[in-house]
Amino acid sequence: MFSNTEIGIDLGTANILVYTKTKRVVLNEPSVVAIDTRTNQVVAVGTEAKEMVGKTPQNIIPIRPLKDGVIADYDVTTQMLKAILKKVSKKMGLSVRKPTVVVCTPSGSTSVERRAIHNAVKSFGAKEVHLIEEPIAAAIGSDLPVDEPTANVVVDIGGGTSEVGIISFGGVVSCHSVRTGGDKMDEEIIHFIRKKFNILIGERTAENIKMHIGYALIEHEGEEVDVRGRDLVTGLPRTITVTSKQIQEALRESLESILEAVHATLENCPPELSGDIVDHGVTLTGGGALLKGMQEWLANELHVPVHLAPNPLESVAIGTGRSLKMIHKLQKAVK
Numbered sequence: 001m002f003s004n005t006e007i008g009i010d011l012g013t014a015n016i017l018v019y020t021k022t023k024r025v026v027l028n029e030p031s032v033v034a035i036d037t038r039t040n041q042v043v044a045v046g047t048e049a050k051e052m053v054g055k056t057p058q059n060i061i062p063i064r065p066l067k068d069g070v071i072a073d074y075d076v077t078t079q080m081l082k083a084i085l086k087k088v089s090k091k092m093g094l095s096v097r098k099p100t101v102v103v104c105t106p107s108g109s110t111s112v113e114r115r116a117i118h119n120a121v122k123s124f125g126a127k128e129v130h131l132i133e134e135p136i137a138a139a140i141g142s143d144l145p146v147d148e149p150t151a152n153v154v155v156d157i158g159g160g161t162s163e164v165g166i167i168s169f170g171g172v173v174s175c176h177s178v179r180t181g182g183d184k185m186d187e188e189i190i191h192f193i194r195k196k197f198n199i200l201i202g203e204r205t206a207e208n209i210k211m212h213i214g215y216a217l218i219e220h221e222g223e224e225v226d227v228r229g230r231d232l233v234t235g236l237p238r239t240i241t242v243t244s245k246q247i248q249e250a251l252r253e254s255l256e257s258i259l260e261a262v263h264a265t266l267e268n269c270p271p272e273l274s275g276d277i278v279d280h281g282v283t284l285t286g287g288g289a290l291l292k293g294m295q296e297w298l299a300n301e302l303h304v305p306v307h308l309a310p311n312p313l314e315s316v317a318i319g320t321g322r323s324l325k326m327i328h329k330l331q332k333a334v335k
Contacts, residue, residue: 008321014159019321045083069106069161098127108177135165141319142309151273157288174268192250201229213244216297281305285315
């Protein structure tokens with residue numbers, strides 16, 4: 001029995017990642033739970049539940065209990081965490097009892113939202129729960145020297161929120177959090193296709209469009225993709241062709257809101273650290289960092305080097321796990 005397991009959890013709006021020191025990222029699944037409304041029982045969690053989105057009978061509802069990086073449905077989140085921990089136990093072949101858990105929270109979250117995350121994790125039997133701000137976790141996971149007195153700028157574009165933070169000497173010097181991320185981009189694509197073509201598409205289709213032909217605001221060779229959806233006039237299925245230029249225009253508002261957050265953070269940077277930013281640049285992490293042309297676009301807009309983290313999707317989870325060694329430096333445990 002491992003009673004003193006240490007676990008890092010990236011409780012993301014789109015995905016939950018669990019990191020253990022021995023086996024690195026042991027679980028990476030969508031933050032979706034399928035609930036049977038008649039019995040209130042959890043039917044499926046993670047990948048299995050995400051595959052059900054838009055395809056279930058009336059009594060089974062797929063729920064995303066995290067919205068904009070914070071808990072929207074407390075009870076469902078607790079059930080999801082318990083199910084996720086069971087999966088981790090099976091994968092690792094050990095009993096995860098009374099683990100010490102580090103969970104990351106958005107830098108803009110309120111004390112009530114932080115307490116909800118703390119209580120949800122505590123309720124599945126954690127011995128100690130530490131909360132760490134997402135920009136710090138992302139910086140540690142991106143191999144940046146966070147405990148040195150130099151400026152490390154992280155732009156973490158997640159599912160529900162985008163976090164921009166300047167970290168120096170183990171703490172956040174300046175940060176901004178906007179509730180714009182991958183989910184908002186998917187919504188923009190759904191809205192655009194509905195308005196332009198009178199076709200209704202689902203979230204999964206919108207996400208696939210974004211991944212295949214989504215571009216940041218840069219010049220590029222046009223690409224096309226066929227999209228299937230429901231015609232809102234006839235009610236029948238229909239296929240249309242969408243171009244990357246159209247999707248680029250649909251994403252403009254979300255991308256500009258992320259850029260504004262970066263500008264606002266850099267404007268609050270102390271002059272001493274500004275020189276470091278010119279030298280070291282900005283590190284991009286999170287799933288949104290993988291949008292085509294993102295690196296090039298930000299480099300053009302900010303006039304500083306922009307680097308992609310070694311593993312953008314897992315940076316926060318890796319940083320959350322690694323932070324256990326330095327947690328006393330970063331912050332005290334929330335009892």
